[in-house]
Amino acid sequence: LKREITNVKYSVNQVSTQMGNYLVCIGKDEFDIRSIGHLSGVKDIHRVNEIVKLVSRKWKTERTQIDLGDGVKVGDKNFAIMAGPCSIEGEEQIRSTVKQLVKSGVRIMRGGVYKPRSSPYSFRGMGMDGLKLFSQLCKAEGIKIITEVMQVSQVEEMHDYVDIFQVGSRNSQNFNLLDALGGIDKPVLIKRGISGSIDELLYSAEYIFSGGNEKLMLCERGIRTYERAYRNTLDLNAVPILKEKSHLPVIVDPSHGIGLRQHMEPMALAATVAGADGLLLEIHEQPEIAFSDGQQTLNYREFEQLLEKIKIIKEVL
Amino acid sequence: LKREITNVKYSVNQVSTQMGNYLVCIGKDEFDIRSIGHLSGVKDIHRVNEIVKLVSRKWKTERTQIDLGDGVKVGDKNFAIMAGPCSIEGEEQIRSTVKQLVKSGVRIMRGGVYKPRSSPYSFRGMGMDGLKLFSQLCKAEGIKIITEVMQVSQVEEMHDYVDIFQVGSRNSQNFNLLDALGGIDKPVLIKRGISGSIDELLYSAEYIFSGGNEKLMLCERGIRTYERAYRNTLDLNAVPILKEKSHLPVIVDPSHGIGLRQHMEPMALAATVAGADGLLLEIHEQPEIAFSDGQQTLNYREFEQLLEKIKIIKEVL
Amino acid sequence: LKREITNVKYSVNQVSTQMGNYLVCIGKDEFDIRSIGHLSGVKDIHRVNEIVKLVSRKWKTERTQIDLGDGVKVGDKNFAIMAGPCSIEGEEQIRSTVKQLVKSGVRIMRGGVYKPRSSPYSFRGMGMDGLKLFSQLCKAEGIKIITEVMQVSQVEEMHDYVDIFQVGSRNSQNFNLLDALGGIDKPVLIKRGISGSIDELLYSAEYIFSGGNEKLMLCERGIRTYERAYRNTLDLNAVPILKEKSHLPVIVDPSHGIGLRQHMEPMALAATVAGADGLLLEIHEQPEIAFSDGQQTLNYREFEQLLEKIKIIKEVL
Amino acid sequence: LKREITNVKYSVNQVSTQMGNYLVCIGKDEFDIRSIGHLSGVKDIHRVNEIVKLVSRKWKTERTQIDLGDGVKVGDKNFAIMAGPCSIEGEEQIRSTVKQLVKSGVRIMRGGVYKPRSSPYSFRGMGMDGLKLFSQLCKAEGIKIITEVMQVSQVEEMHDYVDIFQVGSRNSQNFNLLDALGGIDKPVLIKRGISGSIDELLYSAEYIFSGGNEKLMLCERGIRTYERAYRNTLDLNAVPILKEKSHLPVIVDPSHGIGLRQHMEPMALAATVAGADGLLLEIHEQPEIAFSDGQQTLNYREFEQLLEKIKIIKEVL
Structure with a gap:
């Protein structure tokens, strides 16, 4: 053929x-x-006059849903909250977060064990020891894990402890990593590059899909512009555009976006009504003493208030 | 003193x-x-360690509300819709829009009679004749008018026919125009520059305020970034930031922001939940034949659907 | 016809x-x-499939030269240095600068009497009194004057005291001002907008040209990007692009570009070899005490060294 | 200690x-x-109040020079030309390029065997087979090789065939790759990220240096801005800034910068006078038929003309 x-x-x-x-x-x-x-073996033909093919909505018009097992689903009417600390810091912190998630009915916990840091002298995460602990404590409570993978060699070593591999914005065009993630059967969330275009994000998803893995989520996390009044320009325009161009679920990360704790709630709500399929949120029992990103992290009370408002909005829209 | x-x-x-x-x-x-x-004549003293003074929330903590008369107010719980065509095209078009606004309960009509155009060979608006007609037809129905002023000499000539002077993004740092608008007693809506910073927008407001006019509104309308998938990057991050920094009402213009008709609804709703005090919307009976900006203009049916959703959201939040 | x-x-x-x-x-x-x-009165026909017409090189292939009188010319092999302080501060400062220019063989002096300032509380220039003094002292020594015009009403009042009207980057799309400058017979230098595109700069020139004034110069002065290590991103790429697209002279302003005194020399030399037709330079007898922009202003010794290097380069290339 | x-x-x-x-x-x-x-073993102490330490000029005031052997040096008065095709395409093409370099007295050849490509369906380079051929043909003529490494596992496999490892702009913050390159004794050229800040580039260099490899070069290759008249905004401002902040050699890549063949010469000359320590140039016998980047590639005649002009400039400055 x-x-x-x-x-x-x-x-x-x-x-x-x-x-x-x-x-x-x-x-x-x-x-x-x-x-x-008419050739034998051909079931269907789609003409896709877009830069990307398999991730395009021209190729697949229905929306993709990712099934994480145990009833946890992302996309196509399953709005997903993924919450947790920026960095996994230790057992006590994981237990505290898991407890809060269970209480709030949230099924996916985020937390980094490998941290990309601008300076070589900064804390770079707890690594595999942290991940194993993270996995063990979450599994016990039916919580799924999303965590960042930074290089090819980590894919295999992290594989059994992770439910969603996160590709960070600095690795959004690390094509070897994308190739490697195309070869496994685990969901992947790809963040838009620091100044990545929407088309480049779709291309990166196409890499993984064409490598053999179609369990993909796209993530808007803020882009780099000239404005200095906040951390990044969370680009909510990307949400309707990505949903028009692709069948993949779109997740928004307001924590890394605006980067200011006091403004996370309005941006999270705005992302929700703009059409996001889920949110990636940084929460911490005491943001003030978090190892990293404390200034953009919600405490548990703020987190619960936000969930309450999201619930109300999702009901009426 | x-x-x-x-x-x-x-x-x-x-x-x-x-x-x-x-x-x-x-x-x-x-x-x-x-x-x-203790000096005589001093009523109150505020210390404002911000770049701007009179427009800062450090100076005035309660939120400013602009009273346009006839019960039309903007800001501080009065969410304002300002809708109409990009350009005023003629009597029939004005009548059609006014009729739709009355039907929808919207009290402020937008419409340009002086149009800033990149090319000197493009249509530059109907000018004063258009404005007089616009004013006459709106007054008859109790509709208030917002329209763009482009230069100092127009301020006086337009004064009696306008309810809100709009300063466009290209004039956001036209300091002479800002000075002139400081000398009158009419509300002014100032758009953020094409690549204006949030601080520059506040400075521009300070110009007008310090000139003697404190009836001011700030407007986010999208900024220029590297992304090409839409017209401008509507920067909803600016909404909570502006509301934190200033006591002035914040209006969002999603039409010029994302610039794509099919995505105006999600962006308008997102702006609403992000905390905007109002929306500036381009509508037209037949966007396909509008003189300008048709691709980012809602038709009446789409406009009504959007208003309905805004109403629902405002009720629950 | x-x-x-x-x-x-x-x-x-x-x-x-x-x-x-x-x-x-x-x-x-x-x-x-x-x-x-074949119609009578037609001398020549040019087909210009560009966004701009009269300023395009498709319309006029030879390079435009501006004659300021007294043997002072800009463009087409006449490399022009325009130097002076950011703001005109008073008689002594003008005399000192004029003396230095005469000594260095430089024929055009820059200096602002109307200053666009972000904050309404900043020094806004000496106005017409400053300009008259500036003009009188320069004329006596055969020095030509370039200074910024900010609004339509200033065009007439400044006309007789100015040799080149400068349109600042904040007014690059102040179309009423451009229209007004199209109606006079004085050379105009148009700066690129703060985040203006190259096409927008050409359109702005087309405004003036189509209004009746073809004595135009284009000026690159740095654009707004995400980078914070310097003031603006002086975009030298614009030089060869503008010279390919237009027949007008291209001037570069490295002072407002990189905005750092210690790096002005390399950027000025780079602009020269990139093909610029002239430089706009901020110089001051004592940059440390200048009213504005001192950090990006050369002292006289640095200025002379730079001129010497430019001379050497122009000779060999 | x-x-x-x-x-x-x-x-x-x-x-x-x-x-x-x-x-x-x-x-x-x-x-x-x-x-x-006074402690034994301490030879010298430097106080570096900069974000980076070992790559800072506060730590080492003299300029670093990289010795590639056979008399080929980069930095500190040794201006280095690195020229060759975007992609290695085959034996004939390598031979043709080597011949031209020998003729021009250029000692370093560039050429990609692993190509980062936005689309997974594009040509991704000849890989190790291409590199071995490339190395063999260059060694025979005393030409040194610079080529891009994309992932950790390639470092070891490419090691013996490469003289300078190039880190591409998409991998500028691939911290695992930087760590790996810190562990070897081969020079590394690090490109600035697609929208990387100058500080981030210095941090990336600090990663490699702190990992144990101080044979480093920094490379400006154009940043992503809103301007669409050329490929990238080649940021020559970065040259004097990087040379002020760091002791490492600074190389400029005008091919990927402006991205337009007809404008490469002025930008290359501008980079030279701005203080660059070398240039990375794309050349090809027939740019029109190159596998990639033909529109920004010089042919041999253009290359020779450029070298001639650079030579003249370097002599007089």
């Missing part, structure tokens, strides 16, 4: 994922559907 | 507005309140 | 400048040259 | 490079030099 298509001057990329086998055919001339459609 | 303060090495600016007489004293050393407070 | 062209569905703009009478015809279909070329 | 310093409340990082053993001590209070300086 590949040979037949190559004959009509298209380059053919074979993609086998958890959910199907696809041939992505790229060429300049118009594709004559009749010449392919 | 001014002399006394100058003696303590402060530069003194006297400001007389519609609502009071103020002395803005700027200096480097700590101000000894006791040395001034 | 206009009627004839309108008949072929082109909109026609008549432009009469110091140097000629032009008809700018804008339309979508291909223009049939034969149908126009 | 570390213990002694830790006692005075400083965190101590031990760094052993090819050239020495250093202790980087970070703390908040003033360091009492006398309490450390």
